[in-house]
Amino acid sequence: MTSTSMDVLVSLCKRRGFVFQSSEIYGGTGSCWDYGPLGVELRNNIKRVWWRDFVQQRADMVGLDASILMHPTVWKASGHVDHFTDPMVDCRECKRRFRADQVDEMAWIHYCEATKGNKFTIAGGEACKHCGARRTLCPECGRGELTAPRLFNLMFKTFMGPVEEDASVTYLRPETAQGIFVNFDNVLQSTRRKLPFGIAQIGKAFRNEITPGNFIFRSREFEQMEIEFFVNPHETVEGRPADEHWHDRWIEDCRAWFTRYGLQPDNVRLHEHERAELAHYAKRTVDLLYRFPMGWSELMGIANRTDFDLKQHAKLSGKSLTWFDEERKEHVVPFVIEPSAGVDRALLAFLLDAYREEEVRGDKRVVLRLHPELAPVKIAVLPLLKKRAEIVASGHALRTRLARRWVTIYDDTAAIGRLYRRQDEVGTPYCVTVDVKTVGDQEKGEVGDQRVTIRERDSMEQIRVPIDELDSLFDRLLGGSAWAEVAGAHPRAES
Ligand code: GAP
Numbered sequence: 001m002t003s004t005s006m007d008v009l010v011s012l013c014k015r016r017g018f019v020f021q022s023s024e025i026y027g028g029t030g031s032c033w034d035y036g037p038l039g040v041e042l043r044n045n046i047k048r049v050w051w052r053d054f055v056q057q058r059a060d061m062v063g064l065d066a067s068i069l070m071h072p073t074v075w076k077a078s079g080h081v082d083h084f085t086d087p088m089v090d091c092r093e094c095k096r097r098f099r100a101d102q103v104d105e106m107a108w109i110h111y112c113e114a115t116k117g118n119k120f121t122i123a124g125g126e127a128c129k130h131c132g133a134r135r136t137l138c139p140e141c142g143r144g145e146l147t148a149p150r151l152f153n154l155m156f157k158t159f160m161g162p163v164e165e166d167a168s169v170t171y172l173r174p175e176t177a178q179g180i181f182v183n184f185d186n187v188l189q190s191t192r193r194k195l196p197f198g199i200a201q202i203g204k205a206f207r208n209e210i211t212p213g214n215f216i217f218r219s220r221e222f223e224q225m226e227i228e229f230f231v232n233p234h235e236t237v238e239g240r241p242a243d244e245h246w247h248d249r250w251i252e253d254c255r256a257w258f259t260r261y262g263l264q265p266d267n268v269r270l271h272e273h274e275r276a277e278l279a280h281y282a283k284r285t286v287d288l289l290y291r292f293p294m295g296w297s298e299l300m301g302i303a304n305r306t307d308f309d310l311k312q313h314a315k316l317s318g319k320s321l322t323w324f325d326e327e328r329k330e331h332v333v334p335f336v337i338e339p340s341a342g343v344d345r346a347l348l349a350f351l352l353d354a355y356r357e358e359e360v361r362g363d364k365r366v367v368l369r370l371h372p373e374l375a376p377v378k379i380a381v382l383p384l385l386k387k388r389a390e391i392v393a394s395g396h397a398l399r400t401r402l403a404r405r406w407v408t409i410y411d412d413t414a415a416i417g418r419l420y421r422r423q424d425e426v427g428t429p430y431c432v433t434v435d436v437k438t439v440g441d442q443e444k445g446e447v448g449d450q451r452v453t454i455r456e457r458d459s460m461e462q463i464r465v466p467i468d469e470l471d472s473l474f475d476r477l478l479g480g481s482a483w484a485e486v487a488g489a490h491p492r493a494e495s
Contacts, residue, residue: 004355005295009369010215015325017425029222031212038426041376046346047202049373050225061198072170074178075314084281092146099210100149108135109142135213156209172206180228181309195323198229216344223343230334239336243335247304250339251286252435263353263370267291279388281308290349300341307333368427372478377428378406382419384435386412390442433456453493456483462493
């Protein structure tokens with residue numbers, strides 16, 4: 001498993017302002033999370049890079065931003081009203097609710113008759129070593145009987161308009177995908193696309209998960225980055241049905257994207273769904289699994305949804321959802337390949353993979369080796385002496401200048417060594433230090449050498465660079481050039 005433990009990461013996220021528990025001052029909600037000042041930057045960066053790479057840079061993709069509340073028939077057509085359910089059991093005593101398929105695996109509370117009713121916590125699936133009993137009652141309170149399993153729909157129900165009646169029931173979307181399917185014809189007509197092409201969307205989704213947990217891995221409100229890629233099922237590519245060809249292409253493109261932005265290849269693997277595991281709409285599904293601290297778990301899924309959704313929406317809406325193939329002179333219901341990733345799970349995986357504890361000159365340094373494109377702050381401007389007004393003024397001026405192009409912060413609240421460590425811990429790739437030599441002694445009429453020290457996070461190497469050259473230097477460094485290549489042209493500074 002990933003060596004970083006979830007507890008260590010949760011603590012870092014709270015301490016440094018990446019993720020907070022929602023409504024914490026009221027005791028928290030347990031299943032919803034708020035992204036703090038650094039978290040929101042990281043999250044936006046993940047979404048921006050994904051959108052740029054998969055939508056803006058591809059000629060065969062367009063974007064969409066559909067509303068969260070949709071016509072309730074959408075969820076009937078998609079199968080969510082009938083199939084998006086988990087079997088649940090309830091405790092008659094404490095009223096807690098459990099997933100029927102997970103209750104046997106849970107640790108359980110037992111009041112043992114053989115030890116005068118003493119209370120024990122017994123591991124899931126094991127028997128009491130004193131009386132040999134196995135769990136039959138509620139695992140949490142140990143007293144109540146459990147009801148027979150009942151199907152529980154995971155969609156959040158709400159009401160549209162002022163009257164709370166059955167006719168106005170609607171749902172918070174449990175996936176963004178359906179917003180794309182119902183707009184298929186609008187996009188086709190307005191963009192004159194030909195198959196194959198894809199529509200992408202990033203947005204919130206809501207599921208009333210029975211067992212949310214593992215920090216932001218499974219929550220009730222989360223965000224998805226989804227693509228519905230429409231292909232002509234009557235075509236072949238390289239001798240294979242087009243849908244199968246594109247499915248494999250998307251699996252590889254998604255895996256490459258995650259490793260390009262920092263996940264170690266060894267921490268990502270594919271999981272082919274068995275027939276019994278497949279969703280009701282899928283011909284084939286492959287998940288990208290990440291080696292999370294709790295074990296290999298789903299990072300994203302890439303499904304072949306066939307023509308299920310478009311046909312269902314055509315049937316229930318009475319509108320034709322086809323593409324006209326001019327060459328064959330026929331209407332085609334496209335097949336759909338769906339790469340679907342969770343923003344929150346991506347963020348969690350990127351943080352876990354980037355986290356390192358290193359020893360530097362006998363001290364522990366925590367560093368987030370985040371890809372520079374994902375790092376929440378790109379540059380930190382740090383004054384060596386905050387008592388010197390010229391240094392502070394020069395630092396503020398530099399921050400203002402650099403912040404026009406890159407997220408740049410100024411910090412003078414500690415000694416320089418401490419300031420570096422703080423930036424390492426949140427993954428800031430470059431620090432700019434202004435010192436006495438930079439500004440000189442104004443009382444003596446000096447103007448300084450107008451050079452600053454640039455420190456790189458991972459190697460901790462430092463170079464001395466004229467202030468005038470900072471924009472072009474960061475253009476290169478934050479535009480993808482390697483540190484070694486750029487730093488070689490400048491004199492080293494002592495660390
Ligand atoms: N449209 C297909 C779909 O929604 P899914 O496998 O249910 O498929 C896709 O969800 C992705 O959304 C998952 O791989 C995961 O990254 C994310 N996701 C799903 N449920 C989630 C939850 N409760 N909390 C956080 N992320 C979730």
